[in-house]
Amino acid sequence: MLRSMITASNTMNELQKQMNNISHNLANLDTAGYKAKNTSFSELVRQQIEQVNEKNNEVAQSRKTPPGIRLGVGAVMTEKLTHSQGSVKETGRKLDIALTSPYQYFQVDVDGEVQYTRDGTFELTPAAGNANQLQLATKDGHPVLDENGNAIRFDRRYQNFQVDKNGTITVSSGQGGASLRFNLGIVRAVKPQALIEEGSNLFSVDDNLRATALINLTGAGRQDISMKQGFLEASNVDVSKEMTDLIASQRSYQMNSRAVTMGDQMMGLINSVR
Numbered sequence: 001m002l003r004s005m006i007t008a009s010n011t012m013n014e015l016q017k018q019m020n021n022i023s024h025n026l027a028n029l030d031t032a033g034y035k036a037k038n039t040s041f042s043e044l045v046r047q048q049i050e051q052v053n054e055k056n057n058e059v060a061q062s063r064k065t066p067p068g069i070r071l072g073v074g075a076v077m078t079e080k081l082t083h084s085q086g087s088v089k090e091t092g093r094k095l096d097i098a099l100t101s102p103y104q105y106f107q108v109d110v111d112g113e114v115q116y117t118r119d120g121t122f123e124l125t126p127a128a129g130n131a132n133q134l135q136l137a138t139k140d141g142h143p144v145l146d147e148n149g150n151a152i153r154f155d156r157r158y159q160n161f162q163v164d165k166n167g168t169i170t171v172s173s174g175q176g177g178a179s180l181r182f183n184l185g186i187v188r189a190v191k192p193q194a195l196i197e198e199g200s201n202l203f204s205v206d207d208n209l210r211a212t213a214l215i216n217l218t219g220a221g222r223q224d225i226s227m228k229q230g231f232l233e234a235s236n237v238d239v240s241k242e243m244t245d246l247i248a249s250q251r252s253y254q255m256n257s258r259a260v261t262m263g264d265q266m267m268g269l270i271n272s273v274r
Contacts, residue, residue, distance in 0.1 A: 002267075008259040010074025014041065015253045017077050022246045025237045033099070033118030034201060034235035036082050039245070041075045083192050086236040088228060094161050095122045095136075097184075098231035101224070103192060104217070105203070107145040107185035108138055114149065115142075115202045116187060116195070116214075118233060124161075127153045134158075136169075140200060145185040147218045152182045163229040166222050186225050187214045 018039045028034040085102045097120035099106070105116035122144060127133035136144040136152040143151040158171040158180060167186050172179035189195060194213035195203040205213050217225055 005260050005263040007074045008256040012256045014075055014077040015249050018249045022242050025242050029237050031235050032121050032232045036237045037079045038082055039077050041077055044073045044076050084236045086234045088231045089234055090231050092230050096232050098228045098233040101226040103189045105187050109143040115204045117202050119201045147183040147185045154180050167225045186217045
């Protein structure tokens with residue numbers, strides 16, 4: 001009874017984590033560039049308790065089932081980020097940029113650390129230390145970086161903002177005026193499992209893994225970049241799948257909760273024996 005209660009309570013804890021994850025996915029249904037996390041379960045270590053000691057060798061050799069009871073200690077949940085491409089929605093806003101190829105990320109500066117995002121909802125904000133310049137930033141105010149790791153800044157007189165499919169930004173001061181070009185800093189994750197969630201739709205990579213986990217798309221590699229100006233990538237959350245998983249996890253939680261209750265009732269009966 002104690003074993004059954006321990007097994008059920010351990011599994012309930014993991015099921016609660018799954019329901020929390022599903023809730024997080026559904027809450028970010030409308031978050032641009034959000035990548036859903038899928039969950040799966042595997043059995044924890046099992047122990048076999050020997051209860052049968054066959055005296056007859058012939059019977060022992062012909063036995064089809066193990067001579068004992070196999071008891072586990074519950075299930076463990078694992079999470080995996082899904083990098084499938086989300087649908088692309090037109091906004092008509094020039095500062096909205098959607099990456100249309102999976103595993104590619106914008107580079108942004110977060111308090112001096114380079115982090116990565118798929119959210120292309122950008123703004124033009126005053127550059128730090130120079131009121132006459134503007135810089136390209138995320139909606140949270142983090143500077144967007146170019147291919148050399150520098151913030152993208154330009155004078156306020158440049159108003160026209162264009163981005164081509166390979167991530168080259170062209171800003172100009174008007175018809176026939178001077179123009180400037182910047183290459184957006186884009187990386188491709190060749191080892192996506194190395195990405196660490198930092199919240200606010202941002203990811204980081206351990207410095208020891210950065211060189212092998214990411215490829216900075218520069219030079220000829222920029223031909224692999226694919227993006228659209230005036231569009232945003234929607235989240236890749238599958239609502240029907242999330243709701244189905246939620247119902248299944250709730251029923252599993254209910255079943256394990258019932259197992260704990262039954263174990264408690266059986267212990268109560270034993271304790272009441274005179």
